[in-house]
Amino acid sequence: MLLQLEVAVTHLTGRRRQTLVSLTGVVLGVAFFLAVSSLMRGSEKDFIKRLVDNSPHITVSDDYRHPRTQPAELRWTNAAVHISNVKPQTETRGIRGYRERLAFVESLPGLRVAPILLGSAVLTFAGREQGVTLSGIVPKVMKTISTLPEKMIKGSIDALEANPNGIIIGTGLAEKFNLTLGRNLSVVAASGGSRAMKVVGIFRTGNAAYDENQTFTLLKRAQVLFDRSNRANRLLIQLDDPYAAREVARQIEAVVGYKATSWVEASEDILSVLIVRNIIMYSVVAAILIVASFGIYNTLSTIVLEKTHDIAILKSIGFHARDIRLIFLSEGVIIGMIGSVFGMALGAGLMQLLSIVQIKPPGVSEKVFLPIWWGPEQFALATAFAMASCILAAYLPARRAGSVHPVEILRGAA
Amino acid sequence: MTTILRADNLTRTLPGEVPVTLVEDVSLTIERGEFICIMGPSGSGKSSLLYLLGLLDVPTAGRVWLDGEDTCAYGEEELANRRLEKLGFVFQFHFLLAEFSVLDNVTLPIRRLGRLKETAARTRGMELLERLGVADQGTKHPHQLSGGQRQRVAIARALANDPLVILADEPTGNLDSVAGGTVRQILRDLAHAMGKTVVAVTHDPVFAAAADRRIGIVDGRIDADWRPA
Ligand SMILES: Nc1ncnc2c1ncn2[C@@H]1O[C@H](COP(=O)(O)OP(=O)(O)OP(=O)(O)O)[C@@H](O)[C@H]1O
Ligand SMILES: [Mg+2]
Numbered sequence: 001m002l003l004q005l006e007v008a009v010t011h012l013t014g015r016r017r018q019t020l021v022s023l024t025g026v027v028l029g030v031a032f033f034l035a036v037s038s039l040m041r042g043s044e045k046d047f048i049k050r051l052v053d054n055s056p057h058i059t060v061s062d063d064y065r066h067p068r069t070q071p072a073e074l075r076w077t078n079a080a081v082h083i084s085n086v087k088p089q090t091e092t093r094g095i096r097g098y099r100e101r102l103a104f105v106e107s108l109p110g111l112r113v114a115p116i117l118l119g120s121a122v123l124t125f126a127g128r129e130q131g132v133t134l135s136g137i138v139p140k141v142m143k144t145i146s147t148l149p150e151k152m153i154k155g156s157i158d159a160l161e162a163n164p165n166g167i168i169i170g171t172g173l174a175e176k177f178n179l180t181l182g183r184n185l186s187v188v189a190a191s192g193g194s195r196a197m198k199v200v201g202i203f204r205t206g207n208a209a210y211d212e213n214q215t216f217t218l219l220k221r222a223q224v225l226f227d228r229s230n231r232a233n234r235l236l237i238q239l240d241d242p243y244a245a246r247e248v249a250r251q252i253e254a255v256v257g258y259k260a261t262s263w264v265e266a267s268e269d270i271l272s273v274l275i276v277r278n279i280i281m282y283s284v285v286a287a288i289l290i291v292a293s294f295g296i297y298n299t300l301s302t303i304v305l306e307k308t309h310d311i312a313i314l315k316s317i318g319f320h321a322r323d324i325r326l327i328f329l330s331e332g333v334i335i336g337m338i339g340s341v342f343g344m345a346l347g348a349g350l351m352q353l354l355s356i357v358q359i360k361p362p363g364v365s366e367k368v369f370l371p372i373w374w375g376p377e378q379f380a381l382a383t384a385f386a387m388a389s390c391i392l393a394a395y396l397p398a399r400r401a402g403s404v405h406p407v408e409i410l411r412g413a414a
Numbered sequence: 415m416t417t418i419l420r421a422d423n424l425t426r427t428l429p430g431e432v433p434v435t436l437v438e439d440v441s442l443t444i445e446r447g448e449f450i451c452i453m454g455p456s457g458s459g460k461s462s463l464l465y466l467l468g469l470l471d472v473p474t475a476g477r478v479w480l481d482g483e484d485t486c487a488y489g490e491e492e493l494a495n496r497r498l499e500k501l502g503f504v505f506q507f508h509f510l511l512a513e514f515s516v517l518d519n520v521t522l523p524i525r526r527l528g529r530l531k532e533t534a535a536r537t538r539g540m541e542l543l544e545r546l547g548v549a550d551q552g553t554k555h556p557h558q559l560s561g562g563q564r565q566r567v568a569i570a571r572a573l574a575n576d577p578l579v580i581l582a583d584e585p586t587g588n589l590d591s592v593a594g595g596t597v598r599q600i601l602r603d604l605a606h607a608m609g610k611t612v613v614a615v616t617h618d619p620v621f622a623a624a625a626d627r628r629i630g631i632v633d634g635r636i637d638a639d640w641r642p643a
Contacts, residue, residue: 003522003525003526007511010511010513010514011513013513014513309509310511310512312509313509313510313511314511314522315494316468316470316497316503316509317497317498317503317522317523317526317571318494318495318496318497318498318499318501318523318526318527319494319498319526320490320491320494321490321491322491323526406470407465407470407471410461410465410470410505410583411461
């Protein structure tokens with residue numbers, strides 16, 4: 001074994017109790033770091049997964065990101081043109097030529113897309129009225145991009161194909177209006193068109209507002225009702241790789257011309273909150289390791305004081321200050337490494353324990369477990385933090401040990 | 415005769431509000447194979463001179479020549495390398511590492527120098543212990559040994575890298591007359607039979623009588639007329 005390391009080990013084993021206390025600090029620090037970060041990161045991933053799963057990865061809507069360039073601006077591109085009170089031309093709203101644009105998006109690899117015509121309507125049943133969002137969908141493609149089929153508790157979205165006058169509503173509305181499958185109600189679009197429709201399906205997402213206000217019908221029916229034949233005003237896109245959404249949205253927007261919003265853009269505020277949360281969490285768990293490093297500093301300082309004679313001997317024999325520093329730094333490294341190994345074991349145990357804890361959010365009947373993330377990065381991060389704080393804690397005692405002057409010690413001893 | 419150790423006008427002053435001069439204008443020449451004693455009253459600067467000759471301390475003025483090299487330009491690490499290769503120290507209080515076995519204490523300088531493999535270092539360590547008559551103590555720890563045995567182990571360690579010069583500061587100061595006699599005999603043999611140069615500080619007139627030459631130090635200066643009381 002390396003001589004300096006051998007001396008380091010004798011120092012630590014010579015002060016067994018204090019070494020153990022320092023070691024415990026690191027073990028607990030690493031374990032706590034892992035338990036907390038795995039829970040926080042786990043809940044973050046869980047949250048993002050919900051975000052990603054329950055909303056379209058990209059939504060192409062019938063808006064433009066920038067207002068159209070006015071002819072005057074096109075004519076004098078570099079002039080200081082100011083045009084006020086521009087009012088967009090009145091036109092039939094919706095994505096123009098949506099079929100070609102849909103075909104283009106469909107031709108891109110790794111995604112599924114569904115057209116939607118979305119508008120507001122008023123449902124009337126037994127003299128009661130409710131304003132709702134009515135989405136015209138194509139059931140066949142809707143199934144490929146939405147979790148709606150899984151949320152159906154009665155009927156199915158395929159029933160829309162069988163009955164062009166069918167409508168799918170949420171449990172909230174069904175309960176409020178006391179509606180069941182097969183009941184007829186009247187639907188009046190904001191544009192004036194109205195029609196009697198039959199409930200062919202009821203869904204439940206768990207989101208109360210959504211379950212009360214969202215309804216679905218056939219795309220064709222919606223086009224007639226809203227008087228917008230051959231139009232859709234949304235393209236909903238689901239990607240194989242949700243994290244590519246921002247880039248794909250940019251590509252689509254460049255070609256299609258309409259605004260394409262990725263889920264990342266739509267949830268920027270939430271994502272930035274998650275980042276802040278992570279910063280807070282890592283500061284707290286890192287602080288624990290920093291506290292643990294005070295224990296190491298204390299132990300090593302004591303050893304340096306206790307071993308000044310040994311240091312003087314080693315230096316008089318011909319050891320360099322560097323060798324002495326190396327001895328004490330390796331004591332920090334040894335504590336850090338052993339502490340990390342046991343800390344990771346304890347941390348993994350805690351994570352295992354947490355992952356079997358069941359939680360019961362109100363109103364949810366299924367079993368819910370704490371989301372624990374087993375990512376290797378956090379193990380690496382915990383070890384890195386532990387090692388860094390151990391080496392930092394060992395640095396000052398090591399420097400002091402390296403600067404011990406043998407003659408001063410020998411004079412004192414004589 | 416080859417000069418191994420030479421001091422030119424060595425002065426060592428401790429800085430401070432009232433500077434203390436430990437050693438003043440000491441010049442001496444020590445030949446290979448000589449057994450030299452440094453004597454003088456307590457507090458006269460004998461140990462301080464020994465530290466300067468042993469490259470443990472750096473003179474304020476003057477220079478030390480070791481084995482033909484002027485050491486005054488050397489930095490801390492170069493001085494440490496010279497100590498490791500060419501010098502060996504023995505102190506009054508056994509300065510052995512308590513956690514290491516006797517043999518490990520002896521092989522420490524050998525392993526630090528790193529010229530011998532681990533097994534060869536152990537073999538050499540055992541040889542040295544044998545030469546000093548403590549081979550049977552190799553696996554023990556220093557606290558299990560008598561004072562005389564410890565001092566012999568310290569000498570074995572000083573000899574580990576086959577140095578040119580052994581510097582000893584009152585090596586028998588802590589021993590009874592029998593053990594002291596053994597250590598004295600060993601140091602004498604090192605000089606006369608092995609060709610090592612031995613410089614020893616002592617208060618013991620019997621020890622001094624065994625030396626080839628005695629150097630008296632009074633108030634940090636060489637005093638040729640000094641005789642033990
Ligand atoms: N740090 C210091 N500050 C002030 N004076 C010091 C210091 N260290 C040593 N001295 C003084 O320097 C002088 C020389 O000390 P040194 O240890 O060399 O003497 P010595 O001859 O070895 O004495 P002894 O025979 O007692 O071992 C002494 O008078 C001592 O008091
Ligand atoms: Mg002295």
